[in-house]
Amino acid sequence: MRIKGTVLECEITQLLSSGAGLATVGPHKIAVENALPGELVKAKILHQKKPLSYGVAVEILRPSPDRIPVQEEHFLSCSPWQMMTWDMEKKSKQEIAREVLLHKAGLEVASLELVNPVHRFGYRNKIEFTFLKEPTGLSLAVYERGTTLRTAVKECILSSPALTKASQAILAWLAKHEVPTFLLKSLSVRCNQHGDVLAGLFVREENFNIPPDVDELQKAMAGFYIFFSNPMSPASVITKQLYHSGAEFLSEVLGGQELRYGLMSFFQVNLEVFAQVIEKIRPFVVDEAVLDYYSGVGSISIALADSIRRSLLLENCEEAVQYAKMNIGINRLHHFEVCSGKAEDFLESIQKESVLILDPPRSGLHPKVVKKIFRVLPRRMIYLSCNIISCAENIRTILPYYKVRFCELYNFFPASPFAEFLIILDRK
Numbered sequence: 001m002r003i004k005g006t007v008l009e010c011e012i013t014q015l016l017s018s019g020a021g022l023a024t025v026g027p028h029k030i031a032v033e034n035a036l037p038g039e040l041v042k043a044k045i046l047h048q049k050k051p052l053s054y055g056v057a058v059e060i061l062r063p064s065p066d067r068i069p070v071q072e073e074h075f076l077s078c079s080p081w082q083m084m085t086w087d088m089e090k091k092s093k094q095e096i097a098r099e100v101l102l103h104k105a106g107l108e109v110a111s112l113e114l115v116n117p118v119h120r121f122g123y124r125n126k127i128e129f130t131f132l133k134e135p136t137g138l139s140l141a142v143y144e145r146g147t148t149l150r151t152a153v154k155e156c157i158l159s160s161p162a163l164t165k166a167s168q169a170i171l172a173w174l175a176k177h178e179v180p181t182f183l184l185k186s187l188s189v190r191c192n193q194h195g196d197v198l199a200g201l202f203v204r205e206e207n208f209n210i211p212p213d214v215d216e217l218q219k220a221m222a223g224f225y226i227f228f229s230n231p232m233s234p235a236s237v238i239t240k241q242l243y244h245s246g247a248e249f250l251s252e253v254l255g256g257q258e259l260r261y262g263l264m265s266f267f268q269v270n271l272e273v274f275a276q277v278i279e280k281i282r283p284f285v286v287d288e289a290v291l292d293y294y295s296g297v298g299s300i301s302i303a304l305a306d307s308i309r310r311s312l313l314l315e316n317c318e319e320a321v322q323y324a325k326m327n328i329g330i331n332r333l334h335h336f337e338v339c340s341g342k343a344e345d346f347l348e349s350i351q352k353e354s355v356l357i358l359d360p361p362r363s364g365l366h367p368k369v370v371k372k373i374f375r376v377l378p379r380r381m382i383y384l385s386c387n388i389i390s391c392a393e394n395i396r397t398i399l400p401y402y403k404v405r406f407c408e409l410y411n412f413f414p415a416s417p418f419a420e421f422l423i424i425l426d427r428k
Contacts, residue, residue: 003028004048007058012039017096017389019080019417020054030055033076033145036064036084046146054146071121074151077142078158079121079415090114090411093419097388097409104392105399113408117272120414124158124269126190128236129167131174133181140171140187158415162195169220170199177211185229186236190263192250193271197221198263202229202236210243223247225263238264249323254278255303257331265320266296270412277410277422278303281382284405284424285355288380292357293343293369297323298336300357300384305333313338314346344368354378364390370397377401381425386412388421395425403428 003025010023012035021035023043032043033056040062043055056076060067066088075082081089094114101107117123132141132152139152155164167189174184185202199221206228218224223246230239249260252271255278261267268274278300285301287309292301295313297320305311313328315321315338324338339346344366350356356378358365364387365373373381374397381402385391388409395402402425410420 002048003045003053005045007042007044008055009040009042009061012037012041015092015096015417017100017417021057028053032057033080034083035060036067036088038062039064039067056146072153072157074142074144074153074156075415076145077151078156080145081417082157082415086120086414089414090116093409093411093417096417097419097421100388101392104389105396107392107395107399107404109407114411114419115273115276115408116411117270117414121157122160123272123414124156124163125160125192125271126188126267126269127156127159127163127167128189129153129187131181131184131187138171138175138179138181140167160191160195162191162197163189166191166197166199166221169217170201170224173211173213173217179211183208185231188236188263190250190267192252196247196250198223198225198247198250200225200227200236200263202227202238203242204229204231206240206242208242214243215245218245221246222250223263254299255282255306257302257305257327259297259299259302259327260330261297261299261323262319265323266317267299268412273410273412273420274299277384277420280406280408280422281357281384281424282307284380284382285357288355290355290357290382291346291349292359293346294358294360295324295338296320296359298327298338300359302327302331302333302336305331305336308335310335311337312349314343314349315340316342342366347372350376350378352376352378355380356382358383360385360390362387362390365394370394374398377427379427383423383425385421385423386418388419391421391423395423398425401428402426 010025012021020031020033023030030053035057041057042059044058045055047054066085070082129140132139132150141150188200191197226243227238228240249262251260286307289310292313295315301311321340328336406424412420
């Protein structure tokens with residue numbers, strides 16, 4: 001029976017680790033966005049797959065007492081838990097994390113604290129838009145969740161005010177010069193805690209005609225780039241830099257150390273909470289020599305430089321490597337070194353007495369790194385994960401050989417299902 005494209009009435013029984021609600025209709029299990037446990041909804045089925053089809057609630061027939069009004073129409077694209085109370089969000093993240101750790105890693109955690117920021121919105125220091133031609137003119141846009149369709153937006157409630165101001169200035173400039181929508185791919189904007197903004201406009205043609213008053217636009221932000229991006233790739237990859245003026249990087253101070261990073265460098269989006277993570281890690285690196293895998297610009301170990309005896313940073317992204325070297329230099333960290341390459345290229349660095357800092361992408365550690373850790377069983381592992389599922393899968397085989405010294409959740413991404421997870425393991 002094909003159900004794609006149909007609207008089904010269904011009851012939501014629980015929240016999945018993805019953040020969607022689970023419904024069962026006949027033989028079909030459906031992950032339903034915009035749905036809470038106990039609700040009766042009408043769900044439109046967008047994708048039909050096994051073991052889970054995917055849909056979105058288009059009408060709430062029996063709402064949960066934890067449902068609240070959303071503050072923007074495009075909430076499913078950026079903050080799909082915006083429709084639930086913050087208390088329910090906190091409780092749900094803890095429950096989902098405990099269940100994942102138990103079923104994916106065999107680790108039973110009776111109590112798992114969740115560290116939250118002061119504010120639920122306005123926390124993002126980086127955001128990306130696409131564009132859409134509306135009857136009223138050019139608009140910023142975001143992709144609808146689970147589709148390739150775009151929805152026009154004026155701003156995003158998660159975005160810091162500085163990013164909203166800069167993106168609106170760029171939109172007005174493009175509209176003034178009547179730049180065709182088909183030439184525009186995306187807009188990436190990021191800022192620091194002082195409100196300084198770097199922006200990058202990605203266009204689809206290498207011979208893009210840059211309006212002559214572009215230098216005036218740059219005055220509205222710290223730095224502005226225009227990049228040609230291969231139109232055959234859906235991602236905003238830099239194929240060629242067409243224009244740049246102003247600053248090349250932003251900087252923050254963490255742990256008393258200055259950290260510089262570029263527009264495309266990985267850097268945490270919620271520094272209020274990340275600063276708390278740094279201080280939770282600090283007691284476990286005092287006077288230690290550490291290996292900092294997936295180090296980025298060095299935001300963890302450099303922020304802990306006053307405590308660490310020595311650090312080797314390992315990073316694959318060349319831009320991040322260059323900023324890590326810069327950060328080591330400006331902070332005069334003679335006991336720090338950075339190497340460029342994939343994590344799996346530095347397996348020989350992992351020794352029995354090693355202290356590892358691990359901050360991998362959502363996919364988790366490379367399988368070769370997991371195998372090396374299992375063979376060597378390094379003395380201590382400090383694992384910060386943006387995906388508790390991949391983290392749990394990575395540590396499952398080694399857990400019998402380790403004791404958990406510390407674990408905690410961090411709400412880096414309020415109004416969404418995502419959280420960061422920190423676990424610190426010592427060899428028995």
